[in-house]
Amino acid sequence: MGKVKCRKIMKLSADMPEASFDQAKKKLTELQKLTTKSAKLGEDIGQIIAQMRQVAAPSNEPFIFTSKLAENEKLMRVVLRDCGDIEFRAFDAEGHKALLIYLEGMADSEHLERSVLKPLMSQTAPTNANTTKLSNLFTDMKVVAEHILGAASVTVLTKASAAIDAVMTGNAILLIDGLNDVLSIAVVKYTKRNISEPNNEYVLQGPNEAFNETMTDNIVLIRRRTRDTNLKVRILQLGERTKTSTAVLYIANLVKPGLVEEVERRLGLIKIDKILSSAPIEEFLVDHPWSPYPQTQTTERPDKVLAALYEGRMSIIVDGTPVAIIVPCTYNVLMQTSDDYTIQPVVAILVRLTRNIAAFLAIYLPAIYVAVVSYHPGMLPTTMAISVAELRARTPFPSFLEAIMMEVLLELFQEAIVRLPQKLAGAASMIGAFIIGTTVVQAGLINPLLVVVIATTAIASYSMPSYTFSMALRWTRVPMLILASILGLYGVILGVLAVTIHLCSLRSFGESYLGGMINFDSLADWKDSMARLPTTLLKTRPKEFGAQDQTRVGDSDGQSGS
Amino acid sequence: MLIDMDPLVLGKWCKRGIGCALIVIISICLGGCWDREELQERRFVLAIAIDKAEEGVRPDQEKITQVENFYQPHGNKLYRLSLQLLQLAPSQGSESGQRGKTSTSLISTTGQSMTEMLQDMLGQSDKDLWFEHVQTVVISEEAIRQGGLQPITDYLLRSQHIRWLTKVLITSGEARAILEYKPPSGEPSGMFIADSLDMYRKNPHVPGWHTDVGSIAESHDNKQRVLMARIELADDIIKLGGMAILKDGKLIGYVDEYATxxxxxxxxxxxxxxxxxxxxxxxxxxxxxxxxxxxxxxxxxxxxxxxxxxxxxxxxxxxxxxxxxxxxxxxxxxxxxxxxxxxxxxxxxxxxxxxxxxxxxxxxxxxxxxxxxxxxxxxxxxxxxxxxxxxxxxxxxxxxxxxxxxxxxxxx
Incomplete structure (x- = not known):
């Protein structure tokens, strides 16, 4: 009896089925379904209305403009519904109703007032002598543009999709009652970053302007440095939803034949909804996306882009990214910096040599250490072997574990400093310096020689001109370490072979990544790769990029000084 | 992600991946890790001394000679082999920056076969004996007179670890006593002697140009004379000078500094x-x-x-x-x-x-x-x-x- 009573108290739904939790849940989902359905219905109705409105519109157009302003406005409003930042400005121009549509914040409203609204609305003023004559001008958009508007760049559009694109890029479009064309007025103006100094590629003596996020500004930075009409700029739109502008730059009479077509073909193959930075484009462009080595050169310096263009290479600038992509890219170009050309050639040769050695050390030094200490201590001079053994006498771990521990510490450390806000990074590096520099050694976990080795490696990888390349070196280091710990120097040599073969077989738009350096046909390229001769001797362009004209002075088509 | 990829690309990648994996696995199976031994796990042998079995033993050392011994199924107790071992003192942290002082110890045993004696000597060591950094080999005159040079040097020539440039010296007294010598610099005597002999280009009184393991091997194969630098110890004074000439494994005589x-x-x-x-x-x-x-x-x-x-x-x-x-x-x-x-x-x-x-x-x-x-x-x-x-x-x-x-x- 007690049990039954208890049950009654505990479950209300036993008496009232409609109060059960399941029931409530069911009802709620039903309600949710209903609301979504009704929202869908609303949208469908909107679409049906739009479809009914569109009179024989082609399949890729949302609608076609009619000559009735009210209808056009309705169609535009349907397409741009729920976009609160779109401004519809209706006004009266000489008895004709007119409508200006623009994106608030992206279009220069002052400019619109001055060059569009004022001239059009003043046509109604009786003081104007040519009123009657001018009122006849409202028969054709082209005439309106030519005679009334004071804006610099005006285009007549007939297609609705183009008009919508124009609005979304920040232009204003003008619709006038009685005309089935629209006018796009270029009044784009939005807040953007100023041209500033490069963050990552600062040069001691030389130009220090860097790209910003606006593609047009970036192109201007390059254009301003040359008056060459052969510098061609092709603008494409990538990203099916974002429609990001992307510029392809090249020097028409220098670029390797076929390169432009190949780059444009690869860009055309990009099927993606959004392009927010240039990085995904790089990944679409390269042949080997799984390789850790960067196969496109990136720079934030316009002078570097121009230098590359005059070597017969190409550049891609993506709107919204302060970095230009340069292709083809080889090991050589990643090892060059703008500073090499501002210091004395003799010094530059030494600096470049150091950089190449640093690249080698950054990959192989810890591996060589582990191999020598664990497998071949007989290779060391006796006194050094003894002092290394003394240093290692206190450490309990095999050298491989020790090296891996140190690598992990280093990676943690680098990652922390990159992620932290700048104010904290200093504190983090202090802690890191204490931990790695002294405490770990004092604790007997890691011997001081290994600290020297790993620190040398880290510094060597920091000295790379390209950050992506130094990341690749960091990546390669770990497999080398493992090979060394399994097979000793034999493993290191296997690793050297594997890395060399990989780098030689890696192709960037047909150019071998490392092969150009050890190719006897292009040995002349060493003048500006391994070495850096004085500029007076750099009379020919690098062979490896296959520029149409190899001599740097004059041009084959008679134009000199370009 | 993988489904979206071109099947051709995937195939290529699979092949490459399998290829790389095979290379790594096969080479590991063939050669991996077999001789991995950390530096601090090896006991450096810096010098070797070879004497006649009972050379220089005083009567009060009877007990010691009993311990430095082992049962031997074949042969006689002909030689006494002594090794100078490096004892590592761990460096004291990084702050002081000073290196721990190296000290050496000497272990010996008697027997006939060098390899057998080395094996027995593991009983006096905590770590594997390691011969790649052997600097000097000192052989006593008595040991050579006893059975010729060949039985003594054969192990030196065959060992994969002992380097060709290891110096070989002869002394008329006890070879072990030379290893016991403590140079004033504190470095092991094996290294001291080798460094001193290395100055042969400046010191015309020591031979040095044909007195290493490699030259002995060469002379041995060509049935030519063998030259050895001479080292003598008196109390705690050590001196290199002159040389010994051997032929057919026999000591022919010493040559003074002037003749050298x-x-x-x-x-x-x-x-x-x-x-x-x-x-x-x-x-x-x-x-x-x-x-x-x-x-x-x-x-x-x-x-x-x-x-x-x-x-x-x-x-x-x-x-x-x-x-x-x-x-x-x-x-x-x-x-x-x-x-x-x-x-x-x-x-x-x-x-x-x-x-x-x-x-x-x-x-x-x-x-x-x-x-x-x-x-x-x-x-x-x-x-x-x-x-x-x-x-x-x-x-x-x-x-x-x-x-x-x-x-x-x-x-x-």
Whole structure:
């Protein structure tokens, strides 16, 4: 009896089925379904209305403009519904109703007032002598543009999709009652970053302007440095939803034949909804996306882009990214910096040599250490072997574990400093310096020689001109370490072979990544790769990029000084 | 993600991945890790000493010799093998920055087979013995006299670890005592001796050019004489000088410092040397010529059945010391020529001294035989079987020395 009573108290739904939790849940989902359905219905109705409105519109157009302003406005409003930042400005121009549509914040409203609204609305003023004559001008958009508007760049559009694109890029479009064309007025103006100094590629003596996020500004930075009409700029739109502008730059009479077509073909193959930075484009462009080595050169310096263009290479600038992509890219170009050309050639040769050695050390030094200490201590001079053994006498771990521990510490450390806000990074590096520099050694976990080795490696990888390349070196280091710990120097040599073969077989738009350096046909390229001769001797362009004209002075088509 | 990829690309990747994995796995299976031994897990052997079994044992050390021993199924207790081991002291953190002081210890055992003795010696060590950094091997005269050189050096030549440049020395006393010597610098005596012998280009009193394991192997294979640097210990004074000549594994005799220097002039390998002679005007006083550089050519000549050698030496150097008294400025040409002639005479005397020493020992300790083989192969074929015993002791050597004294003038 007690049990039954208890049950009654505990479950209300036993008496009232409609109060059960399941029931409530069911009802709620039903309600949710209903609301979504009704929202869908609303949208469908909107679409049906739009479809009914569109009179024989082609399949890729949302609608076609009619000559009735009210209808056009309705169609535009349907397409741009729920976009609160779109401004519809209706006004009266000489008895004709007119409508200006623009994106608030992206279009220069002052400019619109001055060059569009004022001239059009003043046509109604009786003081104007040519009123009657001018009122006849409202028969054709082209005439309106030519005679009334004071804006610099005006285009007549007939297609609705183009008009919508124009609005979304920040232009204003003008619709006038009685005309089935629209006018796009270029009044784009939005807040953007100023041209500033490069963050990552600062040069001691030389130009220090860097790209910003606006593609047009970036192109201007390059254009301003040359008056060459052969510098061609092709603008494409990538990203099916974002429609990001992307510029392809090249020097028409220098670029390797076929390169432009190949780059444009690869860009055309990009099927993606959004392009927010240039990085995904790089990944679409390269042949080997799984390789850790960067196969496109990136720079934030316009002078570097121009230098590359005059070597017969190409550049891609993506709107919204302060970095230009340069292709083809080889090991050589990643090892060059703008500073090499501002210091004395003799010094530059030494600096470049150091950089190449640093690249080698950054990959192989810890591996060589582990191999020598664990497998071949007989290779060391006796006194050094003894002092290394003394240093290692206190450490309990095999050298491989020790090296891996140190690598992990280093990676943690680098990652922390990159992620932290700048104010904290200093504190983090202090802690890191204490931990790695002294405490770990004092604790007997890691011997001081290994600290020297790993620190040398880290510094060597920091000295790379390209950050992506130094990341690749960091990546390669770990497999080398493992090979060394399994097979000793034999493993290191296997690793050297594997890395060399990989780098030689890696192709960037047909150019071998490392092969150009050890190719006897292009040995002349060493003048500006391994070495850096004085500029007076750099009379020919690098062979490896296959520029149409190899001599740097004059041009084959008679134009000199370009 | 993978589904979206082109099946061709995936296939290519799979193949490459499998290929790489196979290379790594196969090489690991074939060669991986088998000789991995951390540096601190190895016990450095810095020097080896080989004595006759009971050499230098005092009666109060009976007990010790019983312990430094093992049961041996074959052979006799012929040799005592001693190893100098490096004892690592861990460095004290990084703050002090000072290295721990290296100390060494000595372990010995007796037996006949070197490898068997080494195996037994593991019982006196906590870590694996490691021979790649052996610096010196000291062999006692008694041990060589007992059974010849071959049984002693065979292990040195066969071992994969002992390097060809390891120095081999001979001592007339006890070899172990030399390893017990403590150099004032605190470094192990094995390294001290090797470093000292390494100065052979500056020190004409030690041989050094043909006294390492590799040369012994070479001489052994060519059935030629073997040279060994001589080291002697008295109390706590150690001295390198002179050399021993061995032939067919037997010790033929010791050669003094003067003959060693002459031998080096013969083969032209010294870089600097001091050549002394009596002052021309004041007898009993010494002038020393300092050798800078020289050109030496030794050529065999054959006339009928007669063999003779011409040694042509050009030397350049300066006056290093002149105890003659007042006349220390040598600027006059005739004075210089006189001095040069005296130096040449002294060099000639030195060379002939060592040449006659070799002839008396009936052993071609220099390169006479090789020169004959190279220049007159037909003659060599005729005489090679009786070269050392009959031919070499009788052949004449014509020495012509041309000396130029440079840097003349006032001293500083």
């Amino acid at each position: 220097q002459g031998g080096k002039f013969l083969s032209g390998i010294e870089k600097s040397a001091i050549i002394t002679f009596e002052c021309p005007d004041s007898p009993g006083k010494i002038t020393a010529f300092e050798l800078f550089s020289h050109e030496t050519s030794l050529t065999p000549r054959v006339e009928g059945d007669n063999i003779y050698y011409i040694l042509d030496i050009k030397m350049r150097g300066n006056i290093g010391e002149m105890q003659c008294g007042i006349e220390h400025h040598v600027v006059e040409d005739h004075q210089l020529h006189k001095l040069e002639e005296l130096v040449a005479e002294a060099v000639k005397k030195n060379i002939l001294y060592s040449f006659h020493t070799y002839q008396n020992l009936k052993v071609d300790a220099s390169v006479f035989g090789q020169k004959l083989q190279a220049y007159e192969p037909l003659m060599w074929e005729k005489v090679k079987d009786r070269w050392d015993d009959e031919v070499f002791p009788t052949i004449p050597l014509i020495v012509s020395v041309n000396v130029v004294i440079e840097n003349v003038g006032a001293h500083k």
